[in-house]
Amino acid sequence: MGSVGVLALQGDVREHLATLTALGVEAVRVRTPDELESVDALVLPGGESTAIAHLLVTAGLRDPVGARLAAGMPVLGTCAGLILLARDVLDGRADQWGFGALEVAVRRNGYGRQIASFEAPLTLADGSSVPGVFIRAPRILECGPGVEVLATYAHGGGSDAVLVRQGPVWGASFHPELTADTTVHRLFVGSL
Amino acid sequence: MSDTQTTRTGSTLVKRGLADMLRGGVIMDVVNPEQAKVAEDAGAVAVMALERVPADIRRDGGVARMSDPHMIQEIQAAVTIPVMAKARIGHFAEAQVLEALGVDYIDESEVLTPADEENHIDKWVFTVPFVCGATNLGEALRRIGEGACLIRSKGEAGTGNVVEAVRHLRSITAMIRRCQSADANELYAIAKDLQAPLPLVLEVAETGQLPVPLFCAGGISTPADASLVRQLGAEAVFVGSGIFKSEDPVRMAHAIVEASTHFDDPSVIAKVSTGLGSAMRGWETSSLEQRLAERGW
Numbered sequence: 026m027g028s029v030g031v032l033a034l035q036g037d038v039r040e041h042l043a044t045l046t047a048l049g050v051e052a053v054r055v056r057t058p059d060e061l062e063s064v065d066a067l068v069l070p071g072g073e074s075t076a077i078a079h080l081l082v083t084a085g086l087r088d089p090v091g092a093r094l095a096a097g098m099p100v101l102g103t104c105a106g107l108i109l110l111a112r113d114v115l116d117g118r119a120d121q122w123g124f125g126a127l128e129v130a131v132r133r134n135g136y137g138r139q140i141a142s143f144e145a146p147l148t149l150a151d152g153s154s155v156p157g158v159f160i161r162a163p164r165i166l167e168c169g170p171g172v173e174v175l176a177t178y179a180h181g182g183g184s185d186a187v188l189v190r191q192g193p194v195w196g197a198s199f200h201p202e203l204t205a206d207t208t209v210h211r212l213f214v215g216s217l
Numbered sequence: 218m219s220d221t222q223t224t225r226t227g228s229t230l231v232k233r234g235l236a237d238m239l240r241g242g243v244i245m246d247v248v249n250p251e252q253a254k255v256a257e258d259a260g261a262v263a264v265m266a267l268e269r270v271p272a273d274i275r276r277d278g279g280v281a282r283m284s285d286p287h288m289i290q291e292i293q294a295a296v297t298i299p300v301m302a303k304a305r306i307g308h309f310a311e312a313q314v315l316e317a318l319g320v321d322y323i324d325e326s327e328v329l330t331p332a333d334e335e336n337h338i339d340k341w342v343f344t345v346p347f348v349c350g351a352t353n354l355g356e357a358l359r360r361i362g363e364g365a366c367l368i369r370s371k372g373e374a375g376t377g378n379v380v381e382a383v384r385h386l387r388s389i390t391a392m393i394r395r396c397q398s399a400d401a402n403e404l405y406a407i408a409k410d411l412q413a414p415l416p417l418v419l420e421v422a423e424t425g426q427l428p429v430p431l432f433c434a435g436g437i438s439t440p441a442d443a444s445l446v447r448q449l450g451a452e453a454v455f456v457g458s459g460i461f462k463s464e465d466p467v468r469m470a471h472a473i474v475e476a477s478t479h480f481d482d483p484s485v486i487a488k489v490s491t492g493l494g495s496a497m498r499g500w501e502t503s504s505l506e507q508r509l510a511e512r513g514w
Contacts, residue, residue, distance in 0.1 A: 034478050035241040035262060037234075056479065071238050072262070073298055079260035080478050083471075105238070118257070118297055133297060139321035140344045142231040145224040160234045161299065161321070180224060203234050 036072020128169025135164025307333025372435015
């Protein structure tokens with residue numbers, strides 16, 4: 026396995042780099058098309074999706090990232106990163122664009138404003154538990170047929186998909202990078 | 218298992234976590250929904266909703282208070298990014314109102330007229346997170362001890378002059394380095410001198426950084442200013458009067474956003490600074506009658 030890039034335009038880049046490095050992965054910042062070319066996989070971090078989307082355009086990265094995704098580059102998007110990967114985004118800006126690489130519909134700030142941001146235990150497919158941190162998080166409303174649900178959050182008598190995968194494209198509505206638990210990154214890195 | 222037993226809001230992790238999400242970005246002061254849209258369009262990570270930007274507060278004088286809730290709500294409705302608002306130092310009732318309005322961050326700010334000359338707000342009891350200003354490490358750690366989840370160096374708001382922001386940022390980062398190089402015996406005296414909680418001083422000595430993100434505010438008015446304070450260790454920038462008091466606010470907003478992200482690439486700073494129009498006029502700080510940074514204790 027080669028190196029994993031972390032898109033470093035804005036957001037919690039440092040935490041992703043630290044988690045990947047702790048797992049023995051060569052992790053590098055990506056802010057330019059040249060830096061993108063040198064990596065074998067990419068993490069889209071948490072942050073503000075409108076700001077990151079804007080900076081992807083001004084940095085000349087929108088089309089190169091889109092092309093790499095179309096060519097099958099593995100990617101993990103957390104929170105804002107999930108919004109950028111989602112096919113459908115509700116309650117976004119009128120001109121919100123995304124890579125459309127993951128057949129899910131998400132609602133921005135789907136659990137509410139910051140005062141509703143929360144921590145809760147999540148359940149993986151094998152029944153084990155990982156800590157979840159949701160900050161003005163998007164809510165996954167719908168998954169297409171090719172999307173595998175890897176973790177869920179049970180609440181209000183129902184349960185939401187919170188970690189999903191469609192081939193090489195992974196998305197989490199929470200922030201695995203903000204906790205000491207490295208399970209999600211380990212699963213992603215293990216798939217490379 | 219019911220979610221009320223396992224789902225926790227207002228934890229330190231989710232409060233500091235939102236500050237982590239803002240890193241690398243620009244938070245812009247706005248006084249109406251139109252300005253908020255300009256900020257969001259330019260790639261701001263959040264807006265600070267207030268009735269007057271600091272330059273106008275400075276000019277107008279009088280008591281500066283929390284903004285009208287209606288104005289805050291209009292801005293909340295206009296944008297999808299986080300909306301912050303200011304409460305007076307020590308005015309926990311204003312903070313309660315802002316929390317009830319659902320603002321995403323409260324700035325307990327020296328830009329407004331202080332309500333309490335001894336005490337800051339006990340920020341631990343709130344679900345909404347707080348940002349506070351600081352001029353030095355002791356002040357920063359006192360605010361964190363009171364529950365602040367984000368620190369911004371104060372600078373001198375509304376002046377368009379970056380000199381105080383640089384002074385405060387350098388003061389904080391230099392003292393952090395001093396803590397790191399001190400031996401264990403010295404840290405007790407350092408905590409005493411800083412008038413800061415000992416456990417926080419020990420944490421800074423160990424990690425070499427504040428326990429919460431460190432942003433910069435007060436006097437940033439050009440892309441190069443943003444680059445300067447980011448290179449000096451600020452993880453994001455607040456821009457108050459510097460955008461909407463400049464000649465071309467839309468271009469200035471875009472330029473400062475790009476400058477914050479590409480702060481260590483001079484070719485990008487040169488590109489976005491070219492043909493930008495004039496920055497806000499600004500003040501020489503030695504000529505000021507009122508120094509806002511001296512508010513807060």
